[in-house]
Amino acid sequence: MNFEVAVFTCARCGEDHTMVFSEFSENPIECDGKVYSHYGTCPNTGEPVILAIVPAGAGEEEPRQ
Numbered sequence: 001m002n003f004e005v006a007v008f009t010c011a012r013c014g015e016d017h018t019m020v021f022s023e024f025s026e027n028p029i030e031c032d033g034k035v036y037s038h039y040g041t042c043p044n045t046g047e048p049v050i051l052a053i054v055p056a057g058a059g060e061e062e063p064r065q
Helices: none
Strands: 002-007 017-023 029-031 034-036 038-041 048-051
Touching: none
Parallel strands: none
Antiparallel strands: 002 017, 017 038, 029 034, 038 048
16 A cells, blocks of 8 residues: 655655655564554655554653643
8 A cells, every 4th residue: 555644854855745655565674663564765865764653642751740
């Protein structure tokens, strides 16, 4: 499945832009406890970018009392 994503501060070029991400056809990449299941190409540099999909709210800090 392919989908377009608004990218803020791209890991490759540092700019904001949209990218089309595709699902890896084989096994996803696991690194630092995250599973990167999709990849895309930065339109400014042509370099690859990997994407981990996480549930909404995951990783947010608990509210302070």
